């Protein structure tokens with residue numbers, strides 16, 4: 001009967017959802033839209049977003065030992081040492097909410113970090129690379145506003161909050177990140193080209209060698225909704 005068919009379909013979808021357990025990496029330059037898109041993917045797959053940048057900013061705000069070590073480096077646009085990042089991530093992915101998968105946003109960003117994941121046999125199902133040119137990024141960063149407690153990201157022109165300078169969900173004030181001035185953005189971009197860009201080859205190589213890592217390239221220029229659709233469509237193909 002139709003009802004029987006519907007029930008079987010329902011049970012099947014529930015099982016597929018449960019079994020999904022996707023572990024995803026979002027790659028891309030600073031300002032490519034990782035944080036913006038991570039929010040959608042995380043909701044869609046019901047997996048936590050693990051943004052090392054957001055975690056570090058929380059550590060800085062709380063003046064923890066890690067925060068004290070990271071503060072100046074972040075403000076200057078330098079990377080935080082691999083050892084500190086790997087401890088942070090290892091602890092985070094062993095938490096209960098990561099048992100059904102997780103989404104890395106801004107990690108790994110050096111070959112050392114990527115190799116550490118591989119050596120620790122952390123399964124990565126999919127690497128999604130968001131491509132945006134440097135010129136566009138500098139424009140984006142100057143208009144970015146963030147809600148520091150959640151990491152929610154807006155843009156004064158491309159993705160404005162409902163009320164000027166106020167977070168849509170909490171009603172709290174938005175801020176500009178201290179590392180979003182033009183000079184620091186340029187430095188972050190050059191570090192990205194030197195240290196993070198090589199990860200594309202690393203993961204492309206992995207996906208061609210029978211390891212089950214899928215590699216997807218997304219054009220990050222265009223409407224936020226269109227890019228979201230492209231990403232979700234690619235993820236759906238892996239189900």
Ligand code: AP5
Pocket residue numbers: 028029030031032033034035036037052053054056073074077078079080081082085105106107108109113140141143144145153154155156158159179188220221222223224227
């Ligand atoms: P992190 O916080 O990760 O910064 P990042 O990688 O530089 O990336 P951003 O958060 O700046 O950009 P995004 O890609 O998330 O873009 P967003 O969606 O906000 O790291 C900060 C620092 O922490 C590092 O510099 C380093 O010091 C340290 N750190 C973190 N992780 C580390 C690691 N693994 N190892 C070592 N050190 C580490 O979008 C940007 C803007 O564009 C927004 O305003 C948004 O609204 C807008 N926008 C988004 N999409 C579009 C679109 N399609 N069209 C127009 N505008 C758009």
Ligand code: MG
Pocket residue numbers: 034035036051053106
């Ligand atoms: Mg971000």
